[in-house]
Amino acid sequence: MKRINILTLASLLVSMAAVWAQTSDLVPVVAKPVSQSVELPGEFQPFLSVAVHAKVRGYVEKVLVDRGSFVKQGQPLVELSAPEMKAQIAEAESKVQSAESERLQAEAQLAAAESTAERMAKAAETPGAVAGNEVVLAKKQVDALKALVRAKQQASQAAASAVSAQKDLESYLRIAAPFDGVVTERLVHPGALVGPGSDPVLLSIQQLARLRLVVAVPEQYTGAISNGARVDFKVPAFPERTFAGTVARSAHMLDSATRTMPVELDVANGDASLAPGMYPSVKWPVRRPKPSLFVPKTSVVTTTERTFVVRSNGGRAEWVDVKKGAADGDMVEVMGRLQAGDQVVRRATDEMRDGTPLPGRAAGK
Structure with a gap:
């Protein structure tokens, strides 16, 4: 019985020694700006499209x-061919000729009436040669014929416009x-x-020489939208090539169902290698207002209940809940109650209970 207890105690000491060995390596939390992009799906649409x-x-x-x-x-x-349209044009041109003939006839009648009225007015200068009533009737006749000429001119113009309209239709x-x-x-x-x-x-x-690349940008990434910004993307048809487009316009509102904002990029497509309907993978830039905090990937412990790092607080272990963000080599972005310069365990495990002593020292000390 004593032998078993001794073996158990020895195993416990070995385990504690392993934990202490791990905790002896502390590293600082590093703050640095994040230059990152996220992969977002997009869809190509023609810049101009029409059904004829x-x-x-x-x-x-x-x-x-x-x-x-x-x-x-x-x-x-x-x-197209429409034989009846030629007949309609010929009929309209015939009406123009008829209207012109009537106009010329009215103008001739007006000229004759003006000449008669002028002679009567001259004769009326001799007392008793012409009755005053005849002079008045001659002037009224001139006025009536002037109105008739104006009407015939308008009819002629209307007939000419009808011909022009028919010829415009023929051009279609x-x-x-x-x-x-x-x-x-x-x-x-x-x-x-x-x-x-x-x-x-x-x-x-x-129109394929210029395309619209529509990207549904999630709400949290809309802060990076900047007209004129260059954005890279790839398409499955050409995996070895990297293309680029320019942010040109956005909807300025979110889709209530997907919580995304449609953003359009203008893409030059002079060689016609891209086509409407393609689904490229867009490297959308992510803008952060301030530097992010990074720790080694091995410092983050994930269990079924929580994700945390083990921070040294006065030489004792302190569990600090975090959320993981972007990876940068062996480092990972973390969000939580941490500050730049905090000392965390490089290789942490959930065996390092909260509040237990950390006998190690910070790296480099």
């Missing part, structure tokens, strides 16, 4: 591009690219009837 429709009703005559075609602003994409039979981009979808073929009534999408065009 037909403004006027007609049959598709030609489709001059296809999926993947690079187009320039103003380049013809689709040609030739559908052109609204901007430089790439045809991403072709949804129509020759012979199809298109127009406002059927409302099919003919083509989809997206």
Whole structure:
């Protein structure tokens, strides 16, 4: 029985010696600024995107591009045919000629009436040659014909405007690219009837030389949003390359469901290596208002109940609850009731009970 007690005591002493050996190495809590980034998912969207429709009703005559075609602003994409539109233009031009003829006729009548009124006014200078009532009627006739001429002029202008409008509609039979981009979808073929009534999408065009990278930034990281800042990212398609974008605009409000703020980066894509729909991994910068505290990773003890470091308080162990943050090599950021310069155990365990003596000395002493 005594032999067993001696062995137990010896084992206890060895264990205590091991603990004391661990506690003999104390290190200071280090404060330093954090230059870090977090990985956030993003999504590429085209900078400009449009679904091309037909403004006027007609049959598709030609489709001059296809999926993947690079187009320039103003380049013809689709040609439509509408024979009835030529007939409408011809009818409108005929009305212009008729209105012009009526205007010229009214102007001729006005000229004749003015000449008659002028002769009567001159003759009225001789007493008794012309009745005064006839002179008044001649002037009234001139006024009436002037009003008729103005009406005919307005009718002629209206007819000319109708012709111009018809020709403008005819120009919509030739559908052109609204901007430089790439045809991403072709949804129509020759012979199809298109127009406002059927409302099919003919083509989809997206601008790919410049892209929008939309990043959902969590609330705690929104303080790092700074327009003009450069942000790096990678895409799975090119794992060896690092791309960059510029912070251009943000929503200035959080999504109530995800507690994130959509932020857009402008990304130059001259070689078209990136594409809308890709999901890059964005290295979002994290800004801290003051330096963070770091300790060795081995100083942090994690149990089922708590996470803590063992601080030397007057030579005795003191458990200080902490939260772990970013890692920096062999060091880890900690948040808790600590200050720079506090001495903590380098290799701590939960066997170092709170309040027990720490016989060791700080490193370097």
